[in-house]
Amino acid sequence: MNIKIIGVGKLKEKYFKDGIAEYAKRLGRFTKFQIVEVPDEKAPESLSSSEMETVKQKEGERILSKIKDKEYVFALAIEGKERSSEEFSKELTQLATYGHSDITFVIGGSLGLDAAVMKRSNAQISFGRFTLPHQLMRLVLTEQIYRAFMINEGSPYHK
Numbered sequence: 001m002n003i004k005i006i007g008v009g010k011l012k013e014k015y016f017k018d019g020i021a022e023y024a025k026r027l028g029r030f031t032k033f034q035i036v037e038v039p040d041e042k043a044p045e046s047l048s049s050s051e052m053e054t055v056k057q058k059e060g061e062r063i064l065s066k067i068k069d070k071e072y073v074f075a076l077a078i079e080g081k082e083r084s085s086e087e088f089s090k091e092l093t094q095l096a097t098y099g100h101s102d103i104t105f106v107i108g109g110s111l112g113l114d115a116a117v118m119k120r121s122n123a124q125i126s127f128g129r130f131t132l133p134h135q136l137m138r139l140v141l142t143e144q145i146y147r148a149f150m151i152n153e154g155s156p157y158h159k
């Protein structure tokens with residue numbers, strides 16, 4: 001299985017980079033894992049709602065340019081569907097069983113994901129109603145993907 005996370009903007013803080021690098025290393029024995037970063041658009045607080053839509057649209061086009069037709073896409077969205085870690089683990093196993101070997105997760109920028117990206121997605125995942133910073137979301141998601149493989153293996157990592 002190939003797993004890709006597409007994120008908007010560069011990861012700046014070392015502690016996020018270190019955390020992600022640790023889980024990415026652990027994931028190496030289960031899957032080919034990569035993070036693809038697309039450039040973010042400047043989004044000052046003074047933007048009008050149509051300017052905000054333009055920012056999301058531009059970021060959305062960059063995201064979509066990194067997705068191939070064969071990829072199964074999960075969009076991360078607060079209003080998406082919540083799952084337990086066990087359900088998520090089962091879902092990934094089922095996708096592999098049904099021949100989906102390229103799984104892509106998309107995390108939006110500071111203004112969220114454009115409608116075109118939501119439309120392209122095959123499923124939407126919510127980590128609950130809290131708004132998480134997109135950089136932290138990358139780390140949390142990477143850990144949950146690792147956890148999903150450990151659950152599937154029956155590892156005591158998941159208690």
Ligand SMILES: C[S@@+](CC[C@H](N)C(=O)[O-])C[C@H]1O[C@@H](n2cnc3c(N)ncnc32)[C@H](O)[C@@H]1O
Pocket residue numbers: 075076077078106107108109110111112113125126127128129130131132133134137
């Ligand atoms: C700072 S948030 C964007 C907030 C924006 N107001 C929105 O509603 O999408 C950046 C990205 O992180 C992800 N994200 C943040 N919190 C999330 C949550 N609780 N569940 C799923 N994804 C989340 C989403 O992909 C979101 O586009």
